[in-house]
Amino acid sequence: MSEVLEGVQVVDQVATGGEVELDGLSKKYGTVQAVREVSLSIRRGEFLAILGPSGAGKTTLLNMLTGFEKPTSGAIRIDGRDVARLAPHKRGIGVVFQHYALFKHMTVAQNVAFPLRMRRMSPREQRSHIQHALELVKLEDFATRFPDQLSGGQQQRVALARAIVFRPPLLLMDEPLGALDKRLREHMRVEIKRLQRNLGATVIYVTHDQGEALTMADRVAVMNDGAVEQLGTPDDLYERPASAFVADFVGETNFFQGRTVLDADGRVRVVLDGDRTGHRRDVDNAESLKADCGVEVGVRPEQVSLLPVEGTDGPDVVGKVCEVLYEGATALHVVETAIGNVNARLSLKNLRETRWAVGDQVAVHWDAHAARGYHVADRNSSPSS
Incomplete structure (x- = not known):
């Protein structure tokens, strides 16, 4: 039976x-x-x-x-x-x-x-x-x-x-x-x-x-x-999300628009839209990207650091804190920048000496290994195409 x-x-x-x-x-x-x-x-x-x-x-x-x-x-x-x-x-x-x-x-x-x-x-x-x-x-x-x-x-x-x-x-x-x-x-x-x-x-x-x-x-x-x-x-x-869809669906991700360029050393790097310095940034999966293409760069909020503006150089982008949302052990900081709003999830344990408040000017930083690039066309196309 x-x-x-x-x-x-x-x-x-x-x-x-x-x-x-x-x-x-x-x-x-x-x-x-x-x-x-x-x-x-x-x-x-x-x-x-x-x-x-x-x-x-x-x-x-x-x-x-x-x-x-x-x-x-x-x-x-x-x-x-x-x-x-x-x-x-x-x-x-x-x-x-x-x-x-x-x-x-x-x-x-x-x-x-x-x-x-x-x-x-x-x-x-x-x-x-x-x-x-x-x-x-x-x-x-x-x-x-x-x-x-x-x-x-x-x-x-x-x-x-x-x-x-x-x-x-x-x-x-x-x-x-x-x-x-x-x-x-x-x-x-x-x-x-x-x-x-x-x-x-x-x-x-x-x-x-x-x-x-x-x-x-x-x-x-x-x-x-x-x-x-x-x-x-x-x-x-x-x-290591393989696509912008996965990065967006699994967890939270900041996305920044940009374009790939080919450096003299043969490595593909990214210039972000709105970054007036034109800094060429490394991304962790550069080997999978083509040169001279529109891309989205994804960075997890917990991989973003906020630093004092004084002494800022390199790829760090200066912005203004516009929101601070208390989450218990962490606080989500929303920063207005020229490349768009950036979400930074910071540990309150590590902010005992410096606590950022709404209106503060900060430098937004992330390491190259924390950033991944995705071709814009890949997000807009279906898996069957």
Whole structure:
């Protein structure tokens, strides 16, 4: 016997593996290309986050993995077996979606027990698994309640408990923490990751929340317009974004317009628009840039320093502090300059002697390794072009 729930899929046999291979996977709805030739290899026991804005193709990609959508082209292999044309219940995976999809006539414990009963687990084993799953989602005192006696966040936690209770080797999750409050969401990030490591399960986790992706995932695939724009570890994406889109979507970034020039030493450098000194600046990824092209230079706010104007030379730009926003351990300083407004996130611990105030004249500085350049045409073109 096998059954498919609206929010969680359960099968008689748990898949023995957890390696996933997507090869040229595409999905087209009429003339709309929702997913564009996505190729990914997800290792056994890996936690992969698929990150992107609404409409990027994340959920469509996940639905093809579950079997709820058929690909237009491409292959999906789980442990070497092509499952792209298999029905959902034959894929041996666990799934939790945004929607709760709970049985209204069953208690919390009965909902969570459902996948275990489908696997004919003994009542004694069921009780142990149910108790542990409910403790993970902080619902151990709600076992006898019915779904309509729970808040939306509590219902989503029941759905999550039901998905993890049978410890599947491959778990697909689509925005599972979206209905939870901030504190519980942060707790569940840790618990889901800890459980995944303990069980050795492979997790593919769809989210638009960069915090979830960066804190939970071993690797992150950033999607834009149906394609994977960058695949890498969280620190790769944050410190070395491959495109202006990734730099803008993952974290905060200052962008400055400019143009590349070729120096006599053969190195490409950048002159920023509005910089009346015409200073030629180094960027960390100069080898990937072409000369005489329009570019955007991206710099993270925490990589920006504010210095006294006296003695300023080199590439530093002078400006005026127009906003100071207290953030606790840091303060965001907004500085008006000739190259545009610059956001600088400064540690208050390091500002004990010098605290900048609105109206102060400052020199804006960043190191060359903190700046990355992106061709303007690349941001304006789609992945398919």
